[in-house]
Every structure is written in structure tokens, then in C-alpha cells.
Amino acid sequence: MKKIQVVIDRRTDEAKDVVRLVLRRQDGENLPAFSPGAHIDLFLPNGMTRQYSLIGDCSETDRYEIAISRAANSRGGSLCVHSALNEGNALDISEPRNNFPLQAGHETFLFIAGGIGITPILSMIRHCERRGWPWRLLYLARSRAHAAFHDELSRFGDRVRFHFDDEAGCLFDFTDASFTLEPGVPIYCCGPAPVMNAVEDFSSSHPDNPAFFEWFSPPAESGAREVAAGFDVKLQSSGQVLHVPEDRTILEVLEEHGYELPCSCREGMCRTCETGVIDGLPDHRDYVLSGSERAAGRTIMICVSRAKSPMLVLDV
Template sequence: MTQPLKLRVAALAAEARDVMRVELAATDGAPLPPFEPGAHLTLQLPAGLARQYSLVNDWREQHRYVLGVGLAGESRGGSQWVHASLRVGAELTATGPANNFPLDPDAQSFLFIAGGIGITPLLSMVRWCEARGRAWRMVYAARSRVRLAFYEELRAFGRKVRWHCDDEHERPLDVRALMQEVEPGTQVYCCGPGPLMTAVQEAGAHLPPETLHFEWFSAPAAPADAHGGDGFWIDLKRSGTSLHVPPERSVLEVLKDHGHELPFSCREGLCGTCETTVCEGEPDHRDYVYSPAQREGLRTMLICVSRAKSPRLTLDL
């Protein structure tokens, strides 16, 4: 696990309605760990909260990290605290950077689809494409123009960015038509509200699955039979113990019930914090970090949501 970072809030600014721009620097003035486009930080907030926020600035910068924090309509406390209580000069502890949404460095063409605060991981990708001379275009959708975060920075790219405001067009973005325009070889990166992401998945079903990439900020609603079955067993290789995971409990919950202190954050299969090595058995991957292509042969699992296809799993614990 990476060492915690001690950071100071260097600047705060309103970036759009309900979007706060947060600039962070090391408390000792030292260079910050490097990051790649698509990466995020995990901020440790009051009351034991840990929240992930995407890095939006140029990946070559090491004197600062810049975040865009949207005020969630049903905030669990993280974004609400940032908007209401964070002040310049405040000190925060963070871990990372980590990247569950990496940019394909070999691709020659990109389509970025952003919805609302979903612009944050895509903005650093745009900067990378510009620096590398790669072809790209973006479609940025929001409910209204006042909710377009980082508008001034993106406007400088001219026609490469297409804006869609629901109130001005009197309808949501036509995702089906957009995905029919995708040319062969183009890598599609999408981040935004669940309905937009699902629409892109469905409308892009005709494309090779390895060309579609998603960053989920919240997990879609699980189907009623998401757990099902009679549960399964986990064998802990290092401790030599075996535990039963019932249908209504996660692996993480069972381990915590038996005194195992493991890192976790989102509990929704979104952040990758609880990733655990699988020594034997076949995991049933239910996370939103790994694509179907990446899951084949994967010998790790996110124990907050993923389960087992085999009767038993042996974990490196």
C-alpha cells in the first residue's frame, strides 16, 4: 500500500454550479508522486470518511494536484463536507494516486463522453492527447450550461468539444446516434451519471468490447438476485482458517466479522481499494473497475462486491 500523503489546500474556487475546484500541494513543498491520466486520489475526511476524486490537471505536474468535487445530490457526507467546510490552508491526508481508468497509450484516436462531474477524469486525458498529438474529440453533456465544469479550459479546444445542454436542446443527448458515428479503431472513454453510462454501453454494443472504457462514480442498482445461491466458502491461505460467505453477506463483511482488518472504501466495487489476491478457485467478478476482457484469468477480486463461481475460493490472507 502506498504511503499516506500529507497535503495542504492551496486554492479553492467555484468551477460550476455545485462543482468545487480544489488545488492541493505537499505540506513540506516536496514534489508529489507522479500520476497518469485517469488517476484519482483517496482523501481521508472527517468522521472516518474516505472518498475518491479524479485528478484533472496535467499529468506532468508534480507541484500540485487539482480535483473537481461535485456536490452529490444524495451525498453520504464527503462532497457535502468539501463544499461546506474545506478552507484554504487546511491539511488533509490522502492515498494514491491510483488509476482504475487508464488511457490506452497506443491508441491513435479517442472519443471522450462526459456527463456533468464526469468530466474530471477525462480532462487529464485531453491534456495528454494534446501533448502527444493524438486525435480526439469530446461530447460533454450537462443539464444546463451553468453546470459545465472547466468550461473555459475546454472552450479553448474549439470544435474538438461538442456541448450538449439538456435544457437548450429540450432533450437528453442522443447517445445512439453518437455511438453510430464512432470510427473503427477509436477508443471510447465515458464517465458520468449511471443512465448515460448505461446508454453508452447499450448503444456501443456493436463495437469491440476492448474499445469501451467506463469510470463509474456510483454503482448501478443490483438486480434482485444479485447474491442468490447458498453462498460459498473462503479458505485463508496464511491464517489457515475457512469461513462461509452466506448469500446476503459480502466477503469483506464476513472477514471483518471475524476480526480481519482490511483496506476498503466505497463498498460498491468502484475504487479498487479492497483488491485481494485469489490463489485458488474462480471468482465471480461483479465490480466496475475491470472490463470483461480484463477479468479473464484475473487472479485478484474486489471483496466488497465480487463473489465465487466455484464452491470455494482460497485468498492470500
């Protein structure tokens, strides 16, 4: 994976427990182009790699801007950002990737954000504004103090509807008659699992409104998943055949045999470990591939996905 060295040009507090970082190249050159909904990897000084959405206007590549919420149950990523990253620090990032793009064929949008889930949505709003596309936003947060970019979004008037749990005394009710949606308008949603699950339920009763989601963590399984079976992988470069037992992932087996491959989340969420499939039938268990990509079967997330065929030949 190609890494880009940047420096933290500015750090500001955006909301309670939310910090905003502006990243620039040290030589002042532009950064790679990105599309609305894209994210980058941050290679943190504690050795962790974490993904954060780009919040800026994709027409402006002199800098990248990200916002990170300090998670109460942080496994070390957001805690490192909040406690160890300061203005002037240099760090490595990846080139942008996009698992949550605006789909072609729509020019009117409903955005739903829960908490820090506003980050990929914000770049989409900026994109729509530049093109004059109509949009609306429902922004759900625990409190006004936790709502990042509240002041900026308030300037859009009635196109933005805020719901603060503490002020309302309850979570948002998607069956509320005041919440309406015209047929054909797509829904783009990012936020914690309760918000995502509620929007999934809402969208299931609105089949004319396609819904697209960016998950923070793997959604809860709705039913029992087929028990994993062992299979073999053949490495195209060397011809080596390795067995993947039922209690190991492809990534773990490759690592056990000395292969160092890019990875981050190990949950099928970030696309960092994406690997080409030369032959065989993948059993996709990720949360990032599109339906057409799954059907093509030419790529696999080796951190979670398995095989439906006895062997997979991988582009490794």
C-alpha cells in the first residue's frame, strides 16, 4: 500500500469529544483526488491503523480534513488521536478509498447521520451544494454539544433537521408522520448500529427508496450463518498451497506462513486486505463489496471471507 506523509496543519475541537484535523503535504503539493464518501487510513504512532472519512469538498485537494470522535470504549485508535496527535506532527496516511460513494442516476438525496456518522455525509453535502442538487439531512445526536458541525449545518435552514436525544427525551421515531420521503429519493446513512438498524427497518417499508449504508462496525447477524468449512488457497506467485481450517481466516493463515499483507479492521469493513481471486468461488462475508462485485467473484476480503469451492487461487 502506498503511503503519503502529511503534517497536521491545524487541530481544533469540533464538538464534545470530537477533534478536527487538517492534513497537508509537507511540500505543499496537492493530495490525491477523492470522491464524496471516501476515507483514508491513518497510520498512528501507537502502531494501529484506523479509517476516517474525508469531510472536505472533493474539489479542494490542497488538504484533507477529518474529524474523530473519542470512543468511550476505544481500543486505542481514537484515544491515540485525541491524546497524541498535535499540530506539527508528521504521520503517514493512505490514498483515499471509497466504500460509500454517491450512486449514479440520482440528483436528489436524503442523508441520515447519527453522531460522528456525519463525517462522510458532510463531503456529500458539499458535493451536492457545488452541483446545485437538492438534498435534506436528518442529523441525530445524543445532545447539541455532541453534534459536530452543528453551526455550519444550521446555516442550511430547514434542509437540516436536528434531533437531540436529551432535549427530545427519546430516540428519533422514524414512524413519525412529520418524517416524509418522496418515492425514488435515495437514502444515505452512517452512524452507530441503533441508527443504522432503525433506518434499515424504515427503508424496508419504502422499497422505492434505495438505501446505502456506511457501518462503523459489523451489523448484528439476523440469522444463523452457515458453519465455516476448511478449504485450500493456492498462491499464484509461488504455487504454494495452504489449508485454511474452519477456525482460521485466510489472512491469519498467510500471516502464520510469513506473508505480510495490508490489513486493518479484520472485520470486513475497510477493504484494506482486498485480494484478487484468480480461480475458485469466494464465500463473501464482508460489508464493503457491491452486489456486482460479489457476483463477479474476482476479489475477496481475506480477513473474513471464505470459499464455497474446495480451493481459491489468489493473486498473492
